[in-house]
Amino acid sequence: xxxxxxxxxxxxxxxxxxxxxxxxxxxxxxxxxxxxxxxxxxxxxxxxxxxxxxxxxxxxxxxxxxxxxxxxxxxxxxxxxxxxxxxxxxxxxxxxxxxxxxxxxxxxxxxxxxx
Amino acid sequence: xxxxxxxxxxxxxxxxxxxxxxxxxxxxxxxxxxxxxxxxxxxxxxxxxxxxxxxxxxxxxxxxxxxxxxxxxxxxxxxxxxxxxxxxxxxxxxxxxxxxxxxxxxxxxxx
Numbered sequence: 001x002x003x004x005x006x007x008x009x010x011x012x013x014x015x016x017x018x019x020x021x022x023x024x025x026x027x028x029x030x031x032x033x034x035x036x037x038x039x040x041x042x043x044x045x046x047x048x049x050x051x052x053x054x055x056x057x058x059x060x061x062x063x064x065x066x067x068x069x070x071x072x073x074x075x076x077x078x079x080x081x082x083x084x085x086x087x088x089x090x091x092x093x094x095x096x097x098x099x100x101x102x103x104x105x106x107x108x109x110x111x112x113x114x115x
Numbered sequence: 116x117x118x119x120x121x122x123x124x125x126x127x128x129x130x131x132x133x134x135x136x137x138x139x140x141x142x143x144x145x146x147x148x149x150x151x152x153x154x155x156x157x158x159x160x161x162x163x164x165x166x167x168x169x170x171x172x173x174x175x176x177x178x179x180x181x182x183x184x185x186x187x188x189x190x191x192x193x194x195x196x197x198x199x200x201x202x203x204x205x206x207x208x209x210x211x212x213x214x215x216x217x218x219x220x221x222x223x224x225x226x
Contacts, residue, residue, distance in 0.1 A: 031212060033213070033214075035216075041218075041219075042204065042216050042217065042218045042219050043151075043153075043159060043204060043206075043216040044216070045213050045214065045215055045216075048212065048213050055212075056213055091158060091159070095212070102147040102149065102164065102208050102212070102214070103149065103161050103164065104149075104161070104214055106158040106159050106160070107158060108157070108158050109158055
């Protein structure tokens with residue numbers, strides 16, 4: 001069964017460093033998302049992406065964050081200058097095109113630790 | 116983002132008993148309400164969903180009910196088993212097809 005894959009599974013970085021988290025969505029999906037989950041808390045929406053542009057973003061997704069689909073398969077989240085509070089699990093998700101289906105398929109997550 | 120309140124935050128039940136988790140929301144335009152199960156250290160996985168044109172949906176031991184007038188929806192798990200132990204998140208679709216999640220319920224099924 002096709003899955004969303006994410007790399008790295010865990011990244012440790014120093015505060016102020018740039019981080020890029022990578023995702024390969026399911027191949028026939030057209031909607032892509034990043035969510036984050038601080039340890040023990042709920043899953044929070046960051047950004048959605050469709051047709052090569054951001055379709056919606058939350059207040060968490062400030063100027064330090066950016067997303068890109070550099071080629072036909074990868075979807076990346078960049079944090080320009082990491083802060084301690086960016087430490088969290090970051091989940092990529094994707095969704096089929098069209099119609100009524102709303103199911104998001106999540107990757108296994110990338111755990112980011114900012115020291 | 117959309118505010119989704121979820122209760123209880125923790126729930127312990129004896130194996131074989133039922134578990135009920137409830138979520139309330141405020142955006143009347145929401146029309147899709149999924150429930151996700153997240154085991155420790157794993158990704159959230161969809162277990163059941165309901166759309167606003169129905170009031171109840173059942174899949175084996177799991178059921179979801181939706182009251183659009185009162186703006187709440189609930190997850191019901193019957194005949195609970197130890198492997199049902201996990202964190203359960205309600206969610207709803209709002210905005211441009213985005214999901215907003217509740218705060219989660221940690222369910223523990225005691226053998």
